[in-house]
Amino acid sequence: MSNQRFLFQLILITLLTGFVLFFLHIFQPFAPYRLVSFAGLVFFAALSAGIYFPSSSAAKSSDKNAFTRLVMIFTFVKMFLTVALVLAYHRIFKPTDNLFLIPFFLNYIVFTSFETIFMSKLGKLKPQ
Numbered sequence: 001m002s003n004q005r006f007l008f009q010l011i012l013i014t015l016l017t018g019f020v021l022f023f024l025h026i027f028q029p030f031a032p033y034r035l036v037s038f039a040g041l042v043f044f045a046a047l048s049a050g051i052y053f054p055s056s057s058a059a060k061s062s063d064k065n066a067f068t069r070l071v072m073i074f075t076f077v078k079m080f081l082t083v084a085l086v087l088a089y090h091r092i093f094k095p096t097d098n099l100f101l102i103p104f105f106l107n108y109i110v111f112t113s114f115e116t117i118f119m120s121k122l123g124k125l126k127p128q
Contacts, residue, residue: 001056001118001121001122003053003056006052006056006118007049009114009118010045010048010049010052010114013045013110013111013114014041014045017041017106017107017110017111018038018041020106021034021037021038021041021103021106021107024037024102024103024106025037025103029097029099030099030102030103032095032100033095033099033100033103033104036089036093036100036103036104037100037103037104037107040085040103040104040107040108041107043081043085043107044107044108044110044111045111047078047081047111048111048114048115051074051078051115051119052118052122054070055067055070055071055074055119055122056122058070059122059123059125060125060127061127062127064127067122067123071119071123078112082108085104086101086104
C-alpha cells in the first residue's frame, strides 16, 4: 500500500465517519456529545496515521519481528489511550448518562477496522 493510497483512504473514512456522526447528533439524546464525538474522530484519524508510517517502515524491514512488536505496542497504547480518554471525559464533564460512549466507540470500531485492514496488507509486504 502506497502512502498516497493510505492517505486517500484515511481521508475518505474520516469524512464518511464524520457525516455519520453529524447525522447521529441531529437526534437530541446525542446532541450534547458532539464535541467528544468529533474529538474522538480527530484522535482516531491521527492515531491511524501515526500507526501507519512506522508500521510501513517496520513491515519493509528485514526483521519481521519488528513489525509484530510494533503492532502489539500500538494495540496496547491505543487501548490504554481510549480508556484514558473515556475516563477523563467522564471525570471532567460529568455527563448525565453514558450515551457519549456510542459515538465515541463508533469511531473506535471504524478506525480499528480500518487499521486491521491496512496492517494486514502491510504484514504481507516483502522485506527490502
